[in-house]
């Protein structure tokens with residue numbers, strides 16, 4: 096999709112997000128990201144198998160090698176949950192293509 | 195992602211879409227562009243094979259490497275002009291916004307001493323590009339559904355654009371699960387920061403409710419579930435006409451995933467903003483685009499970071515309600531010192547701040563704030579006065595036998611009484627609590643509650659009605675409420691402010707339009723923003739001299755922008 100950031104870029108940026116906002120700040124090094132609440136695999140409806148051509152390995156929330164931003168525990172790149180999205184996480188829904 | 199559409203179907207309908215949409219303001223064509231009266235840095239004409247000269251195209255110029263983009267709009271002859279005092283010599287990327295059209299990558303070299311000339315010839319957008327150009331409001335207007343179903347979509351763009359649900363291929367059951375999950379994200383969650391409420395796992399341990407199933411089924415009926423294209427024509431609003439094109443819009447990029455929620459401009463011209471997801475009080479210098487961030491320490495590890503409402507007291511201190519951290523943060527801009535006050539029940543459950551108003555704290559030395567959440571589900575909305583000298587919180591209780599004083603927006607008046615705006619479609623009241631007596635008065639509305647607002651110099655409350663699609667004004671002298679319907683349906687009205695002379699300004703979450711209403715004539719002027727940004731709070735910059743025009747600051751909450759809209763015509 097034009098105007099969005101690639102999955103690889105999004106993954107890197109999710110990592111970067113944890114250390115966000117440092118440029119231009121005073122005493123910014125004091126800022127520490129928060130460890131966030133994650134969902135259990137059960138309530139996330141995580142499944143070990145992919146769903147069609149959708150799998151954790153192509154989801155922007157997947158964190159190499161076996162983690163996820165939103166679901167706790169070990170995550171397989173060939174698994175899936177309903178939070179799967181093909182939108183880059185950094186695309187916060189503000190449309191940008193063609194404009 | 196499936197994002198294909200039937201090309202013939204989409205484009206054939208594209209150019210006739212406006213006629214079927216909600217009423218668009220009738221705008222008076224202006225004989226000449228005000229921009230033409232100023233020395234120009236860059237001028238040109240926008241035209242296409244399909245339309246010839248194109249009016250209402252927003253043309254933007256951004257110098258390579260800069261964080262500041264300047265935009266103007268084309269007049270009835272397709273002409274546009276950038277004032278020389280807004281574009282320094284250099285090489286600029288030139289882009290444009292006109293639904294249904296795209297522009298090939300274009301640059302302009304601007305030299306000192308004379309305007310550069312650049313004619314733009316946009317071509318028709320492809321089917322995919324066009325689908326990506328629709329604003330949230332345009333998706334809601336395009337999709338079939340009852341008013342109730344369409345209103346349910348308004349909550350989506352609290353956190354993200356409608357592209358996400360509308361481009362998804364989830365069926366009704368899957369979408370019900372997604373809708374259910376949305377209820378356990380925090381109010382400041384975003385796709386990039388998908389914060390969950392602390393008890394999300396517990397709350398999700400049930401099947402979706404009937405209401406969640408209904409919304410899920412509705413979304414599955416208008417998304418790409420089991421099909422390659424949307425089963426309805428995609429419509430866009432007509433481009434602006436006349437004086438709506440007499441405007442300069444400046445868009446500032448913010449660094450590092452900043453998520454501005456509220457902006458305010460101080461007397462020195464700095465623009466302060468809260469960051470919905472990060473522990474900062476932030477400042478933009480509009481002259482340079484430089485952003486300075488003042489870190490706020492974390493008090494509740496594991497709970498979401500970020501702030502919502504930002505205000506300035508009469509001594510110049512900046513105050514921000516840090517939501518999930520249950521803090522009120524105060525910055526002394528002269529020293530850079532940040533201090534925090536914790537809510538009385540800050541360490542209990544998900545006690546959190548949203549609104550905090552210190553604007554009139556000089557009256558009695560107190561600010562107003564409220565918390566949500568906390569240990570008692572029967573009393574989860576708590577209103578407080580806070581003594582600034584001591585940091586002491588005093589809860590102000592609702593009248594005996596009345597429900598909690600629920601509110602989204604808090605607005606203090608000139609006597610430091612506080613209004614509460616409950617953002618609830620069925621809500622038929624707003625309320626005001628007296629600062630001295632603690633007495634609360636309820637003010638009746640037909641429906642629609644309120645979201646955010648401002649007090650004017652006559653002590654009148656201006657407020658938005660997000661669900662009812664109106665701006666409202668309450669005059670305590672006459673005890674009368676006046677309501678104005680917005681010119682675009684499902685606009686997601688978020689905030690409104692009067693300039694104390696003539697114009698009422700407002701911003702909507704879904705239209706990418708900024709509204710200015712002439713209070714004398716009732717005429718609306720709807721300025722199209724250069725990009726989709728999801729505006730929230732606004733701050734009107736009053737005219738600097740008698741007879742001058744007010745302008746407005748707002749923010750792109752979901753893409754890290756601050757925007758200044760300056761009209762060139764009354």
Ligand code: SF4
Pocket residue numbers: 141150151152154155156157158162163164165166170174175176177178179180
């Ligand atoms: S599909 Fe679900 S579990 Fe897998 S990476 Fe994406 S959000 Fe995590």
